[in-house]
Amino acid sequence: MSALSRRSFLSSSTGAVAATGLLTAMPAWARGAVSGTVARKGSDVLSGEHLTMSVADTLFTTGSRRGPGVAVNGTIPGPLVRLKEGQNLVVDLVNNSTHGTSIHWHGLLVPFLMDGVPGVSMAAVEPGETYRYEFPIRQSGTYWWHAHTLQEPLGHYGPLIIDPVEPEPHQYDRDYVVMLSDWSEMSPHEIMKKLKVADGYFNYNQTTWTDDYDMSGEDRRMWARMRMMPTDISDVSGATYTFLVNGHGPEDGLEYLFRPGERVRLRFINGSAMTYFNVRIPGTAMTVIQADGQNVQPVETDEFQIGVAETYDVIVEPTALAHAIVAESTDRSGMGVAMLTSRPGAKAPVPALRKPPLLTMADMGMGGMDHSAHGGGDTMGGDMSGEAAMAGGAMTMRDTSRLPETVKVGPGLDMVSANPVDRMDYPGLGLEDVGHRVLDYSQLVSHKPHAEVRQPTRLKTLHLTGNMHRYMWSFDGEKFSAVTEPIRFAYNERVRVKLVNDTMMAHPIHLHGHFFELVNGAAPDRQPKKHTLTVQPGSSAQFDLTADERGDWAFHCHLFYHMHNGMFQVVTVRPLAGGGAK
Amino acid sequence: MIRAFFLLGTALAVGTSAMAQEQPHAAHTMPAPQSPQEQPAHDMSAMDVEKAASQDRAKDSAAQSGEMSAMDHAAMGHGTMAMDSAIPETAPPPEAFENPGFAADAFVGADVMAASRAEVIGEIRGPKVFWVQGDRLEYRARQGEDGYLFDLQGYYGGDLNKLWFKAEGEGAFGEDIESAELQALYSRAIAPFFDVQLGVKQDLTGPERTHLAVGIQGLVPYEFEVDAAAFLSTKGDLTARIEGELDQRITQRLILQPRAELSLAAQDIPELGVGAGLDSVELGVRLRYEFAREFAPYIGVDQEWKLGGSADFARLAGEDPSVTNYVVGIRFWF
């Protein structure tokens, strides 16, 4: 980053109403304990080689909602950790809260002992304890950090930016973090119980006698026969979540300032527990330059869907007095909103929530059976061949003979994708026909060719499985039993991993400690590197992995309540040969 | 009766076939050819790992650059079959199985990690849930004395194994309670939408009776909630009950719930006023408004018929074998 842009980044918070809160004279933790107090919204900046991050129970309020939170250094999100590629980092994690904690450095290449996952690489840091992280910074880009405990959905997360040694490939005048998240006044335990006992508890977009969904009676009966919901899109919705931008609810009036003519870099981070967002800035195009911290060849688009735990950096050149930054939840139950504005207080109109989408044939794993698979836009009613497939296939929604014997079949598995297809070119549910450009994975191309182009020597297939009704989630039909048989890789082995989604939900699958390359049609040396990958409902997706980081690594769905209800495994990379120590 | 057992039989068959497919993991037994790219294990300090790894990558890429063209990426996207066949699905190389089993143990302490692992596994297996639902708590206006009914159930347990209780009773105001029963059941998930339940039912009114209870509870296609059970009493009487409910959403919060309940008996039970065969039928419809998912008042109408021998017993006792109830009540859970 140039000195100019760096300077404007740091000064950007002055003048803005709430701004991003990125710089204040004194960090919150230095101003005293925050327990029992209300967390401040937004992040302070932490830089340097030795940081202290203090976790504390707190209250959080947004709009009319008020409830428990967990703040790090007094804010939600916690501090922006801004580092320089090549530096060393020491972080003292101080637990002043009443529960076990940890920090996982999401997307960072670290020695596995520094990865921050209780039960895998460390024990939870108990109340009153301090834990020291220590590792070199080997990369650059936009990342984030978060607790790998029940504290995560309460506010224990924050942005992480690493400035590269080499100059950035793109010029820009301002550099902002746009950290999206979801917060509920309901505790995570309570949310978990509601999901367990009442399917669709948070869904107020269900089909009813009086809805205006474009579905025939026959379609409705078909879904009822399957005991599934075409509106099963977000398990937890705006019914309890307020969607936050840098900790600010839609009513808080967060503003990002720019001067007309400037190029503004926005670093979108989806730090939410459960929410996929559709992001757009009406009136201005976005040029995507980075995905999951890795530079990609610039792609201009009007909207993109960001899965939980993914990051996208875009550059915009706003022209109007103000533009709304809109992060609409995929189930259209709410949105995070901030203003990109050239004058404090100037606002652009915020578009209304769009009509909630419906799941399609392709989302039920019937993708290969009709031509809607890749367009994906047809609802069940609109597609005769899909209709026929279902009419004949109603009894085969769970044809377990299609599963390899490595998949355990039991009550925790309610669906088997009959014909899962690759949907790297799918923009995301509800974005198939919005009438403007929408990013999809097939458009991501690595900015620079990477050295690793070996043909994978073996294929590893994993099924994403679940039972929405019982709220059970798993890999290969088994909840977290990884400690008895992990997913094994040999050190430096090159493997193609194929994920088959036997559920009707999108799962953002995250592998710790590594980047993998999406098999998305790009040339072998240009396949985009990612740390988190959305596997679309009823579909398959593949990535190539060089297992070049020794140790034990968490591998899980990043939907918080999916992970905590079983969709979690451990990946081991062996031999260890002393590679685990710091 | 026959239908009850048919249902039970179906559920059990589903469960058995599902379980029959549960197999231990069969992978990892095949010997796998070692990849020519594998590096020998380095014995080095941890700080060297990244450096070594990147050197490895550099070497590999040099060695592999000639092979790039051989890679089949043309099939990308749509013809996944073709692409898969190019890469064999084999077991990991032998070194992937090298010890240690848990990498952090040597650094953090095996006992510390074991305790932490156990905690995380427990957490991720899912919480045990305590749930109580008042499905029907209602005032029943009807000819003669108005009455009341309660129908509660709940459980404690995890995903697959639960302890259930069910309590049900009714009566008329100003009289002794007419009927009341309590069931304690062990519940086991046997299929995606079904649990089998086994336990005891205790009658709390009338002649002392304890029953062995066997049932299935779950969701059948078209989203009907079904609870079917057979009861064998200490007196040797065999009875059965099938209940079905269907939630029809009119709006997001206004829900119409038709409900049916059939009671059957294998023999006459004169002291209970029950005749062999179809003992009674109850059909009702309730309209509830969910102020919250957990709290929904309702109004409705409910029709009961005693049939066959049971109707005769009722007439002998001077009761009407057919009763219409206009009901108002609440449904709640916590």
Ligand SMILES: [Cu+2]
């Ligand atoms: Cu998931």
